[in-house]
Amino acid sequence: MTFTPVDQPPFAITTPLYYVNGLPHIGSAYTTIAADVVARFYRLMGHPVLMITGTDEHGQKIQRTAEDRGVSPQEHCDEFVAGFERLWGLLNIDCDRFIRTTSARHNAIVNEFFQRVWEQGDIYKGQQQGWYCVSCEEFKEERDLLPNQHCAIHTNKPVEWRDESNYFFKLSKYQEQLEQLYAEQPDFIQPEARRNEVLSFVKRGLQDFSISRVNLDWGFPVPTDPDHTLYVWFDALLGYITALQDPSDPPSLEQAIAHWWPINTHLIGKDILRFHAVYWPAMLMSAGLPMPKRVYGHGFLTKDGQKMGKSQGNTLDPVALVETYGPDAVRYYFLREIEFGKDGDFNETRFINVLNADLANDLGNLLNRTLKMAGRYCDGHVPDVDPQSIATDHSLRAIGTALPKTVFEAYTHLAFSQACTAILALVQASNKFLDEQAPWSLYKQGKQAETEAVLYAVLESVRQAAYLLSPIIPGISNQIYAQLGFAIDFDDKAIGQQISYADHAAWGYLPPAQVLGEASPVFQRLELPEPVSSP
Numbered sequence: 001m002t003f004t005p006v007d008q009p010p011f012a013i014t015t016p017l018y019y020v021n022g023l024p025h026i027g028s029a030y031t032t033i034a035a036d037v038v039a040r041f042y043r044l045m046g047h048p049v050l051m052i053t054g055t056d057e058h059g060q061k062i063q064r065t066a067e068d069r070g071v072s073p074q075e076h077c078d079e080f081v082a083g084f085e086r087l088w089g090l091l092n093i094d095c096d097r098f099i100r101t102t103s104a105r106h107n108a109i110v111n112e113f114f115q116r117v118w119e120q121g122d123i124y125k126g127q128q129q130g131w132y133c134v135s136c137e138e139f140k141e142e143r144d145l146l147p148n149q150h151c152a153i154h155t156n157k158p159v160e161w162r163d164e165s166n167y168f169f170k171l172s173k174y175q176e177q178l179e180q181l182y183a184e185q186p187d188f189i190q191p192e193a194r195r196n197e198v199l200s201f202v203k204r205g206l207q208d209f210s211i212s213r214v215n216l217d218w219g220f221p222v223p224t225d226p227d228h229t230l231y232v233w234f235d236a237l238l239g240y241i242t243a244l245q246d247p248s249d250p251p252s253l254e255q256a257i258a259h260w261w262p263i264n265t266h267l268i269g270k271d272i273l274r275f276h277a278v279y280w281p282a283m284l285m286s287a288g289l290p291m292p293k294r295v296y297g298h299g300f301l302t303k304d305g306q307k308m309g310k311s312q313g314n315t316l317d318p319v320a321l322v323e324t325y326g327p328d329a330v331r332y333y334f335l336r337e338i339e340f341g342k343d344g345d346f347n348e349t350r351f352i353n354v355l356n357a358d359l360a361n362d363l364g365n366l367l368n369r370t371l372k373m374a375g376r377y378c379d380g381h382v383p384d385v386d387p388q389s390i391a392t393d394h395s396l397r398a399i400g401t402a403l404p405k406t407v408f409e410a411y412t413h414l415a416f417s418q419a420c421t422a423i424l425a426l427v428q429a430s431n432k433f434l435d436e437q438a439p440w441s442l443y444k445q446g447k448q449a450e451t452e453a454v455l456y457a458v459l460e461s462v463r464q465a466a467y468l469l470s471p472i473i474p475g476i477s478n479q480i481y482a483q484l485g486f487a488i489d490f491d492d493k494a495i496g497q498q499i500s501y502a503d504h505a506a507w508g509y510l511p512p513a514q515v516l517g518e519a520s521p522v523f524q525r526l527e528l529p530e531p532v533s534s535p
């Protein structure tokens, strides 16, 4: 049976395009997991969805990294891109478009865009003097530097003095228009704290920024003056547009923005907020393109309370993490444990405790023991109970009825942690309900109808929880649905066309008398790895 949803508008979401100077770090994994969760939630609701990720491959940082490795920049990029693709596969993330900024089609879009801005009279040649952080690929204002001329983000790297002839973009021209955008579209920058940061930065007065570099080959030549190379950020932001077009069509700016533009959500980390919330909209204004709907700047992750970094020797390898614990565990921990938008910490003991408590005990054990009872007391079927006959103030029905609204709001506001907490509250209430009602005693007393009523309410609550958690833990949700007797794959991108969101998100959907699947643990308890003993 196929279900045809009502028309839902398209939804496009992006992650940053990651620098390929190294293998993906946990920060890149964090944003990409979040983007995948949002994409999955919109797909579940039946929206056509385009999730974009990719790699930012030009610029000095990449060029230097390649030189240090003794390979050409292109060879270097080709090699490292594979590491990103591999990690997304391990994390059960299947993006719709993977854009590489070194692709020829991207060059064509960049040239067209440059031409538009040039024709607006928004590009001019000038002299750029200032401190440059190669790791940020950004000129820094003197007042933002640490006392010893080091970047505040890359504290182990000195900034470099530059005095060169560059092309500039007239950002200052867009001061008023930007302020108007922030006022008219108050949700454009989220969360609120980041919005305030941008507002005060813009209020100080915008300065034009240079969009080309000399003495750098690794990038696209400036179309009007090939002795200059386009600044990596000017080129990279445009990757979001190139990605919109079907890669089999000839590249064209007009065609690229015909379907998915404007992008609904740009997910980024807080360190690249200015580029996305100030430079990017101004570039789009200059080219006469409509504004994206939302730029969301999430917080930074630390490990055991410490800033992560190669020099600190405390990086967290996302590949090792997912290979040890599996994709659902990693996805769940970061979204459940850290309030999206705020900084958050990774600590392995906490990681294990959260997963064991929520997924192994509360959710997994609940399903397992209830299914076993249904096997024994109801002959392996969903109890034959009409959900409408359950009182509206039944403790689980009441929670389950209120849940879809809370969860919808949480996901659409990217409040993943709130979504998890609300869903887990139903699961916890179900455990309590089961213990209080003790269906094993009811059954022994020959109270078949009462036994079935209890088991139905619990199984239905687990089903609803699994459905609403499916964007975060699709693997576990697939197993739960299969054990409840459904043949549904939450990894199928057409899920929103196959089953109705309105039906499945609501409490009371589990078909009475449906044949149940085999009970088996959906999440194995995790053990803390043995500490490495010193010799």
Ligand code: MSP
Residues within 6 Å of the ligand: 015, 016, 017, 018, 019, 026, 027, 028, 030, 031, 056, 236, 237, 238, 239, 268, 269, 270, 271, 272, 299, 300, 301, 302, 308
């Ligand atoms: N190439 C640019 C983005 C261009 S988008 C057109 C870039 N790349 S990056 O690889 O350096 O960073 C990618 C993302 O990782 C950024 O959103 C950044 O905020 C995020 N993170 C880097 N370290 C992080 C943590 N420790 N924690 C969370 N996110 C972090 O910037």
